[in-house]
Amino acid sequence: MADRAGRREELADRLARVRERIRAACGAAGRTEEPRLIVVTKFHPASDVRLLAELGVTDVGENRDQEASAKAAELAGLGLRWHFIGQLQTNKAKSVARYAEAVHSVDRPQLVAALSRAVVAAGREDPLACLIQVNLDPRASGRGGAAPEDVPELGSLIDGSPGLRLAGVMAVAPLGTDPAEAFARLAEVGGGLRRAFPEAAMLSAGMSQDLEAAVAAGATHLRIGTDVLGPRPPVG
Numbered sequence: 001m002a003d004r005a006g007r008r009e010e011l012a013d014r015l016a017r018v019r020e021r022i023r024a025a026c027g028a029a030g031r032t033e034e035p036r037l038i039v040v041t042k043f044h045p046a047s048d049v050r051l052l053a054e055l056g057v058t059d060v061g062e063n064r065d066q067e068a069s070a071k072a073a074e075l076a077g078l079g080l081r082w083h084f085i086g087q088l089q090t091n092k093a094k095s096v097a098r099y100a101e102a103v104h105s106v107d108r109p110q111l112v113a114a115l116s117r118a119v120v121a122a123g124r125e126d127p128l129a130c131l132i133q134v135n136l137d138p139r140a141s142g143r144g145g146a147a148p149e150d151v152p153e154l155g156s157l158i159d160g161s162p163g164l165r166l167a168g169v170m171a172v173a174p175l176g177t178d179p180a181e182a183f184a185r186l187a188e189v190g191g192g193l194r195r196a197f198p199e200a201a202m203l204s205a206g207m208s209q210d211l212e213a214a215v216a217a218g219a220t221h222l223r224i225g226t227d228v229l230g231p232r233p234p235v236g
C-alpha cells in the first residue's frame with residue numbers, strides 16, 4: 001500500500017531526527033548512557049504503532065486506558081512495552097494492569113491500592129513498575145501529580161504493596177516555566193527517593209519541546225509524541 005510506505009518513510013525520518021537530537025543532547029551534557037525513548041502514540045492509530053515497532057521502537061506511551069488497551073490487544077504479538085502516562089482513575093486499574101509494563105502517573109494512595117489489587121488479581125508474573133508523578137507547579141494541580149513533600153510516603157506505600165515495584169519519578173514541566181529548573185527539581189525529588197529506595201532509578205521527563213533540558217537533568221526515559229508522529233489527529 002503506497003500510503004503505508006509513505007507513512008513509514010515519514011515516521012522513519014522523524015524518528016531519526018529525534019534520535020539525533022537525543023544523541024546531540026547527550027553529547028552536550030557529557031552523558032555516555034542514552035535515555036530510553038518512549039514514543040507517545042496517543043490519538044494515533046495502531047497501524048502507526050506497528051510501523052514504529054518495525055522501525056525499532058520498543059517502548060510506547062499512552063494516556064487513555066480505552067485506547068491503550070485496544071491497541072495493546074491488537075498488537076500483542078509485537079513484544080512492545082506499554083507505558084501508561086496519563087491521569088488514571090482507580091476503576092481503570094484492573095485494565096491497565098493487564099497490558100502495562102509501567103504506570104508513570106501514580107499520584108495518590110487510593111491508586112496505589114487499586115493497582116496492587118489489580119496486579120494480584122490478574123496473576124501477573126512480573127511486578128508493575130510504578131513511577132510517582134510529581135506536580136512541580138505550586139499554582140496548579142490540574143495536570144495531576146503528588147506534591148513533592150508527599151513523595152517519600154507514597155514511595156513507601158508503593159514499595160510495600162504486593163505486585164508493585166517502585167521504579168522512580170515522572171513529571172511534566174509546568175507551562176510557562178523554565179523546563180531546566182523544573183527537571184532539576186524533579187531530579188532532586190527523585191534523588192531523595194532513590195536514597196531510600198535504590199531501585200527507584202527511573203527519571204521520566206522530557207517531551208518533544210523540552211527533551212534537551214530533560215537529558216541535561218539526567219532523564220532516564222523520554223516521552224516523545226508530536227516530534228515523532230506529527231500533530232495528533234482530532235478524536236472522533
Ligand SMILES: *Cc1c(COP(=O)(O)O)cnc(C)c1O
Nearest residue numbers: 040063085207208223224225226
Ligand atoms: C502527550 C504526552 C507526552 C508527549 O508530548 P509531545 O509534546 O507530543 O511530545 C508526554 N508526556 C505526557 C504525560 C503526555 O500526556
